[in-house]
Amino acid sequence: MKADGSKQVGLTLPAKPEYVVIARLVVAGVARQMHFEEEAVEDIRLATSEACSNIVKHAYEDKSRKDNIIRIDCEVREKQLAIEVSDRGVGLSEEKFNEVCDTEPTEGGLGLNIIRALMDEVKYCRDEGAGLRLTLVKNLS
């Protein structure tokens, strides 16, 4: 538990397609524990899946490396759930991120639009000397 009373659940997964389902299971479990309605749980599950899939597809140049990871940190606040999804890779630049969000439907490029549509807040930043950090926030209604 943090000083402000919020609780945290953290998880590190290999950045491989077959592990994204585990991220979905964990965030859905946390959301249900917080008594989110089932539709909101589905939104959180899908948004997290999109964030993890982006990492699997774009974050790491050498996809064969065993230390490629997805880090997920869920922060359970009084009336909202904040999910931070991060990596240690090269990923998308901020410009590219916005460009991807604005694209027409293609085989790629839909994921970030879905995240923005489903979550109440979406923050994106690149840490100095590290990968990208995407923070997804859903409010309890």
Added chain:
Amino acid sequence: MDFKLETKEVKSVPILKVQGEMDVYTAPRVRSRMVDLVDQGKYNIIVDLQKVDFLDSSGLGVLVGGLKRVKPHKGSIVLVINEDKILKIFKITGLTKVFPIFDTEKKAMSSIT
């Protein structure tokens, strides 16, 4: 629900039945099956998503990719969806305007034949 992919043909129209979660891990299998069908000259394809309990942009991307492959042959990808949570993803991405969507296989078949 375990991921499962089945293909059947009705009146020469292939129906791709997808079951389970269609995501970054499983969607490539759907892509591969669609590419095979197009290579066999099948340009009107029904994709039945009634038993899909999770779909993300990787799955949508495969469907959009399939559409791009059949369009030059004046073909179509027709979808069967009967779950609101799956339909919602098509609505928020604007893809309800791109794909004909029906709630039964019979209606989807009638739109093609």
